[in-house]
Amino acid sequence: MHISDGIIDTGLSAAAFAASVGLVYASGRKVPQDEIPKMGITGAALFVLSLIHVPFAGTSIHPGLYGMAGILLGKRSFPVIFTVLLFQAMILQHGGLLSVGINSLNLGAGAFCAWLIWRQRGLPEYFRAALAGFIGIVIPVLLMALAFHLSGYGRGILYLFSVYIFAALAEGVITLFVVKFFRKTKSDILA
């Protein structure tokens, strides 16, 4: 899910970096002071959770929880995702310094769509949760495939990325269970 530096077209990468910095500035305006610790600490938790290996379908996956970030932080999730990706690039070298932009736009779009789904109060809650988790992976994968395609990788990249559908399904189930756990223990988080 993380594009490293040098993998996609430089112009696209640089433009995405500029756009993501602009988005961080825009989404960071008028953030209430009491939201900031929540954003920082949730970011730390998301970083750590992405390091847990979950056995799935004979292999193991790293949950991204981008859908969950959308549910918990809503439209404020973008600066948190940007910072988590910056940390992942610097500490673990997952992704790259220049490609923090394209990665945060992809994953931020996933979190944003997950938030939009979560807000559809007419749908059953657990369905919304599972769909938000699923979409939180599917949207970034589609955008990532688009970025690769625009960089000259050809249409075949879509076939290669279709394996992510299993990760998206697992993420949907994980998000559903996490929401279920919150509903049982501390439902005000899901307000």
Next chain:
Amino acid sequence: MKHHYIDRYSDLDSPLHRLDPRVKILLAFFGILIMVSEPPGRLPPFAFYGGMLLVLLVASRLPPVFLLKRFLILSPFILMASVFYPVSLYLTKETQAIAFQREALEVALSIFLKAALSLLLLIWMISVERFHVLLMGLRKLKMPKLVGTISILMYSYLFVFWDEALKTTRARESRTPGKLTRAKLKTYSNQMAMILLHSWERSKTLHHAMLARGFHGEFYSLQKQGLKKRDVVFLVVFLLIFLNVRLFSGSLLNVAISLYHFTISLFTITIPQFDLTTPLLTL
């Protein structure tokens, strides 16, 4: 907890360790930008970039085994991404002619070299400076204030949650000895939910503590950062050499001049009294 992979060698002493953190960040960022902007399939300049990076890594006194291990752990991912290029074209029958197949392989190799050298530059940056000092450097480079604040909070609580993840993993394993056969995803999800829940509750306490100490959205550091002349000279010379290779690669004279400039800049940061202006003006 063990977190030896973060700034493990930042306390070593080398001229490059003593550079201002902003110089290290800018050098890595623009160095990567210049390298990845090479046209697809152009391979010769990477020999020079690789050589420059090798000098940088050796001058930083970073243990080769550490660099090799870190690189080998991450190289399969970039190798896979580079292999995607010819494979994706082949899947949709976009590579028919032999000449085009050869070109596709050259492009794949250039993608691998770009990603590999960018990775090495990133490893260098994180290894020659303490992580929190790099964060302060980013803030001084006008990183958005919100991201700066989130970063400091994240860094402070990363280890707390990592400990919590280890603790809950141990608890889960002790309650379910052997391999989990049922409800795997549910068990793991509950563990994650618990960590998220703890983080949420902790954020409220933290906010109250921050307000009590007069927090108004900005963190301060006691460590003074000041750009010195030699820091700026090193950065400018390094990037000029990279730009020179990017724009005029192929000329032996240019490469020789670049190497000369690089040697002079290394002298400048090693020996503070070294006068840079005279040798540079001769070329």
